Structure formats: C-alpha cells, structure tokens
Amino acid sequence: MQIITEPAEMQVIAEKLRLNRQLIGVIMTMGALHEGHLSLVKLARESAGTVILTIFVNPIQFGPDEDLHRYPRPFEQDVALARSAGVDYLFAPEASSIYPDHFQTTLQCGKLGEHFEGKQRPGHFNGVATIVSKLFNITKPHRAIFGEKDAQQLAIIRQLVTDLNMDITIVPAPIVREENGLAVSSRNIYLSSDERHKAGIIYQVLCHAEKRMAGDEKNLQSIAQEVEEMISSTPGCRCDYVIFVDEKSFELAEKAEQGREYRLLIAAFCGNVRLIDNVKIRA
Numbered sequence: 001m002q003i004i005t006e007p008a009e010m011q012v013i014a015e016k017l018r019l020n021r022q023l024i025g026v027i028m029t030m031g032a033l034h035e036g037h038l039s040l041v042k043l044a045r046e047s048a049g050t051v052i053l054t055i056f057v058n059p060i061q062f063g064p065d066e067d068l069h070r071y072p073r074p075f076e077q078d079v080a081l082a083r084s085a086g087v088d089y090l091f092a093p094e095a096s097s098i099y100p101d102h103f104q105t106t107l108q109c110g111k112l113g114e115h116f117e118g119k120q121r122p123g124h125f126n127g128v129a130t131i132v133s134k135l136f137n138i139t140k141p142h143r144a145i146f147g148e149k150d151a152q153q154l155a156i157i158r159q160l161v162t163d164l165n166m167d168i169t170i171v172p173a174p175i176v177r178e179e180n181g182l183a184v185s186s187r188n189i190y191l192s193s194d195e196r197h198k199a200g201i202i203y204q205v206l207c208h209a210e211k212r213m214a215g216d217e218k219n220l221q222s223i224a225q226e227v228e229e230m231i232s233s234t235p236g237c238r239c240d241y242v243i244f245v246d247e248k249s250f251e252l253a254e255k256a257e258q259g260r261e262y263r264l265l266i267a268a269f270c271g272n273v274r275l276i277d278n279v280k281i282r283a
C-alpha cells in the first residue's frame with residue numbers, strides 16, 4: 001500500500017490507473033477506522049481493481065461548537081488496518097493542501113442538506129459536499145462506496161453526482177452492527193457498557209417498524225410514534241427525531257403506498273451520546 005499526501009501526486013497516479021484501464025473504487029473516511037469502514041473496503045475490493053482510501057478530517061464540515069481538534073486521529077493504527085484490508089493507495093493530505101490560503105469555492109446542497117442532521121448541524125452537508133467533490137476530482141474514481149448508516153449523507157452525495165453530472169457510480173454499503181444490533185460507529189466508544197447495552201433498543205425498534213409495515217400498517221406517523229415511545233421508555237435513552245422519508249426523494253412521508261420504499265431515520269441519545277440509525281422498508 002502506498003501512502004500519498006499531495007493532491008497533485010494522487011491525481012497523476014489516478015490518471016495513470018485510468019489510462020491502464022484500472023477500475024478505481026474509493027472509500028472516503030475521516031480516519032479512526034473501524035469494522036464499518038473495513039466492510040466498505042471489502043465491497044470496493046469486490047467491485048474495483050484498485051482501491052483508494054482517503055483519510056481527511058474535514059474542518060469545514062465541523063460547526064463552531066463541535067470539537068474538530070479533539071477528533072481522534074490514530075494514524076498509525078489506521079495505516080495498519082487499511083494495509084491489512086487490502087487498500088492499494090491511502091490518500092491522507094494535510095488540511096493546508098486541501099484548503100490552501102485563498103481557498104473560497106464551496107458547494108451548497110440545497111433543501112436536502114437542511115433537514116434532520118442538517119438542522120442539527122447547519123452547514124455540515126455543504127462541507128461534506130465540498131470535500132467529497134474535491135476528493136472525487138483528486139482520486140478520479142469510477143465507483144465510490146458510502147455507508148447506508150449515514151443515510152442523509154448518502155442521499156446528498158447521490159444528488160450531488162446527479163446534479164453535477166459526475167460520471168461516478170455510488171455504491172451503498174449495508175450497515176454493520178454489533179452483537180446487540182447497535183450500528184457500528186466511531187461514537188460508540190463514548191458509550192458506557194450499560195449505555196451500549198441499552199442502545200440495542202434502536203435496532204429493536206427498527207425491526208419493530210419493519211414488522212408493523214409487513215403487517216400492512218400504512219400510517220407511518222403512528223409507527224414513528226410507537227418507536228419514539230419504545231425508545232423513551234428505555235431508561236437513559238431519548239429521541240431527537242424519528243422520521244419516515246421517501247427513499248427516492250428523502251422527503252417526509254406520512255402514509256405508505258403499496259410497493260414504495262421508505263426509510264425510517266432515527267436520531268436518539270443514550271446517555272449523552274447521540275446515535276443515528278435507519279432502515280429501508282418497502283411497503
């Protein structure tokens with residue numbers, strides 16, 4: 001595995017790979033790699049000839065109250081994990097080479113970036129769209145693998161690729177879960193063992209919602225209410241939002257139509273740790 005830090009060098013390598021008809025798959029991360037990221041690498045390995053993994057803690061997607069400087073950066077450990085997972089190129093630039101002095105062009109996601117996670121973190125998705133576009137231009141992938149765990153981010157990146165006519169296939173990767181169903185996330189390390197155990201309720205309610213819809217319940221709001229009550233009655237847990245959206249438009253959905261796909265999005269606190277999770281359900 002080769003480690004590259006300069007955008008121009010990465011671009012030359014990517015161009016050569018393309019000229020040699022290599023199919024490039026990219027996985028973008030902010031480091032602190034875990035099982036979830038490694039499952040994306042596995043998916044990339046299965047569908048692309050060359051795998052590029054990027055590690056960059058993107059300052060412009062952090063709000064003023066979010067502690068960018070405390071974000072974990074276990075670089076040596078990440079290098080070892082990436083190497084053993086079969087990554088070919090690790091692109092890990094310095095912030096100064098991505099955002100040099102006088103940098104001024106950023107992307108606006110529009111409506112999709114304003115709701116749900118975007119409401120909680122204003123400007124976050126504009127920062128994500130900007131860095132993802134830059135990393136696309138630097139790594140020149142044919143395929144990009146993004147986890148379904150960050151469902152809104154995935155929807156925004158799909159929209160970005162469509163809106164800006166980017167010739168890149170976005171490959172969604174299924175959520176990786178711990179034994180009790182808790183979605184694997186870098187935030188899980190902040191949970192106490194008791195909170196980690198209780199956080200399993202989130203997966204249980206997602207399964208409950210799936211069953212209710214399989215049982216032909218069409219009122220999505222009443223399912224969301226049941227889910228909210230189940231989470232809130234778990235000691236130490238509370239909901240931030242429980243929402244059904246249409247899988248295609250990512251707009252709020254209240255009544256299910258037969259055969260259509262929806263996504264149930266949950267943001268909930270277990271102790272002080274805010275967790276997000278979701279499931280796609282066909283009515």
Ligand code: PAF
Pocket residue numbers: 028029030056058061128131132150153
């Ligand atoms: O999902 C993440 O880790 C980040 O938002 C991403 C896509 C790497 C952009 O910084």
